């Protein structure tokens with residue numbers, strides 16, 4: 001549940017008005033002065049759209065505004081700070097892909113980067129040399145051919161998940177988190193996780209709570225102020241992580257309540273990157289380490305020198321855990337609500353496995369319908385529906401509109417994947433759309449261009465093998481009324497289904513025996 005700290009309203013208005021004046025003076029000096037900004041909702045003087053910003057489910061509000069205005073590019077003004085929202089695949093391609101050199105930066109996200117200490121997170125780093133180095137190292141471990149190495153771990157964790165489901169099917173959400181956490185900790189650190197209250201996963205959960213907290217509108221207001229811009233510039237160009245501007249900011253300053261939040265959350269943010277890495281270092285020293293990304297990087301000179309060995313696995317943990325858990329929860333929800341689709345996917349699985357074994361990645365080519373089901377889950381309920389904001393590096397002109405340097409540019413993943421001209425009847429769950437070649441793959445779910453999710457191949461694999469394993473072994477039916485409406489999902493960077501109940505039963509005694517025989521040795 002997001003927590004919104006109280007705002008000091010008069011201070012907000014005075015501060016923001018000052019910023020608005022600065023921005024309007026800046027604007028008049030540009031060669032784009034005659035062009036208009038993209039269309040958007042009506043703005044008030046100085047504060048712009050500050051008071052009409054969506055309070056929740058931004059992706060739905062921006063989709064609606066776009067339809068009302070009749071434009072798939074929208075402009076929103078927050079006290080002179082510009083936000084542009086892209087509601088279609090075409091505009092996202094033309095800006096994010098064709099002009100990637102200027103549309104791949106990130107906004108300052110001061111509450112996250114400067115105050116809470118998330119400056120090691122690739123997803124929040126400015127477009128620059130530090131980002132490039134980490135992204136390249138990430139790519140080395142997560143390009144398609146490299147991710148094949150992780151498949152045995154993913155198959156094993158999916159089988160363990162079946163065993164947990166067999167023991168306590170009602171706790172399926174807890175088991176999903178355990179499954180994803182187990183895969184990530186094995187691949188990243190070679191560390192097995194505890195069945196309950198695992199210390200590393202618990203620290204990660206708290207750090208992710210802090211992340212949600214610092215992504216609320218009141219925290220993002222910090223970015224409107226030049227003082228934060230200055231702190232950000234130091235980080236960007238001088239590789240500095242301390243920021244006196246923010247540290248000495250008075251407590252009445254809008255958004256500054258996050259300074260005090262630092263005390264509460266920073267130890268979890270730091271613990272998430274330090275604790276498992278310390279464990280790996282000790283195990284390497286005494287020769288007991290299991291091969292994993294952290295240990296392989298520690299063996300390489302580059303990883304040792306630059307801290308990459310610490311940052312890469314922590315980034316997998318932070319970026320991978322809730323995103324994959326959300327998608328798997330949506331998969332279970334979609335299967336509970338669509339028994340015909342579930343049965344069709346199970347028939348396909350039965351024709352390949354004959355009830356004699358559990359699925360492996362070798363079966364993937366023979367299961368096109370299941371593949372389409374997984375794509376439809378990603379499209380129907382995208383885990384990061386508003387994407388992660390990009391930032392424009394220079395002034396730009398598009399379709400006769402002026403887009404100022406520093407604009408925050410959001411690809412509305414939800415609107416793109418629910419565009420009826422690309423995905424007819426977008427609100428319906430219809431895997432068939434991916435079988436007849438009419439619908440493009442829902443790649444936007446993983447973001448755009450140079451910032452697109454580098455973990456997407458692993459994510460697709462984990463979701464696929466888990467979906468195949470569940471359907472091979474279990475029937476899923478709803479318990480009472482289940483609400484899967486877009487509004488029932490949580491708001492925030494990562495969106496999850498509201499808690500729901502369903503009945504998960506093994507399909508036969510034979511498959512039950514199969515699960516026990518495959519997994520009992522590992523538990």
Ligand code: HEM
Nearest residue numbers: 122123316319320323324384388446447448451453455459
């Ligand atoms: C269903 C699962 C996932 C979804 C829906 C997802 C989605 C996204 C999205 C939308 C972005 C932002 C892209 C942009 O800015 O345009 C992103 C970035 C990122 N993702 Fe994922 N992700 C998933 C799983 C993973 C996993 C498993 C990992 C790690 C192995 C990962 C690592 C990252 C990283 C490091 C970034 C930052 C990239 C950058 O800023 O350069 N993600 N992801």
